[in-house]
Amino acid sequence: MADPRYVGLLDHITATSLDEDYAHVAEKRAAERGSGVDDPSRPGRRRNLHSASIVALLLLGLLLTVAGVQTAKSKPVQQASRASLVAQAKDRRDQLDVARAQVLRLRKEVNRAQAARLKATQAGTAANDELENLGLLTGAAAATGPGVKIVVDDNPDAVTDRQTVQDLDLQILANGLWNAGAEAVSINGQRLTNLTAIRLAGKAITVNLRSLSRPYTVTAIGDPDQLPARFVESAAGTWWLNLKSVYGLQFAMTREDQLTVPAAPPLTLRHAHRLGTGR
Amino acid sequence: MIGALGLLAGVLLGLFLQPDVPFWMEPYLPIAVVAALDAAFGALRAYLDGIFDDKVFVVSFISNVVIAALIVYLGDQLGVGGQLSTGVIVVLGIRIFSNVAAIRRHLFHA
DSSP, X not given: OOOTTOOSHHHHXXXXXXXXXXXXXXXXXXXXXXXXXXXXXXHHHHHHHHHHHHHHHHHHHHHHHHHHHHHHHHHHHHXXXXXXXXXXXXHHHHHHHHHHHHHHHHHHHHHHHHHHHHHTSHHHHHHHHHXXXXXXXXXXXXXXEEEEEXXXXXXXXXXXXXXXXXXXXXXXXXXXXXXXTOSEEEETTEEOOTTOOEEEETTEEEETTEEEXXXXXXXXXXXXXXXXXXXXXXXXXHHHHHHHHHHOOEEEEEEEEEEEEOOOOOOOOSSOOOTTSOO | OHXXXXXXXXXXXXXHHOOXXXXXXGGGHHHHHHHHHHHHHHHHHHHHHTOOXXXXXXXXXXXXXXXXXXXXXXXXXXXXXXXXXXXXXXXHHHHHHHHHHHXXXXXXXX
């Protein structure tokens, strides 16, 4: 079928864009006419077929309009379904926020009620004190005291990733503070506990599975006289000094007499039990 | 002239009736439209070339539409519907372009 002159597929398509049948039929008709065959039925047949091609054109118009109308019709439907999905997501998020706030409020109530009940008896008061101490150590209770506040931020003209604060930097900073004698540490209000992970999720750094936004405020409760010096002398201090001088990251440490570190999100231990309880 | 009237009547009919396209037919409609357009432009070019034939036009119109829809259907069944539709659109598009170019040459003698 393909003319050997047209080697490429595109050339072939362009060259045969007109249906070859037209040429065939025209040739045949010319041959008939040339041989003098008179066909009396032709005019009638032609008229018939003419109406057939009008029907075909009518069909073409119909197809065009129906396709256009259909596309126009389905567009608002698609947009509406998208909008309703967005609205649903927003609704659910609001519900979640409300539920979270309620959980927080109820937990405070429980704590207050628990403390009140325990303080009623002498043994209970001792247990309550122990509970508060343990809470302070594990991060289950908010802590207050003197310490240092460190605000770190990206280089204002950051171009590369290295000129921004990364999860590793915050990890080193936190570890350096623990090393320097900090007793309770939080980053942007997220208390660091033994189950806290500081890591990158997408573009944001998450602490306690909450994503934070810069600038990062690290609050550390500890001896305000020793903490800064010991931190600066440590490997973490060197790391951050380097970040500051080479990459232009912002780092500001201030001493504070009165700092508050909030409680961590509550821990629910599902599988770990105290040794000897037998469960 | 009568052909243009037929086309116009089809458009008006479609606008007036606004028929609902069955769900299973929806993916094949655009391809069928492009195939029909190709047949129509081919017919116009043949008309200007002086070799137009009703029978050829009707047959090419119907076969174009049916084959285009069939290819896409087959592609859908084989899991390559998207690629096959693209192929069909490319081929038909090139044909339409070169036919329109020929029509232009006829009309403007350029």
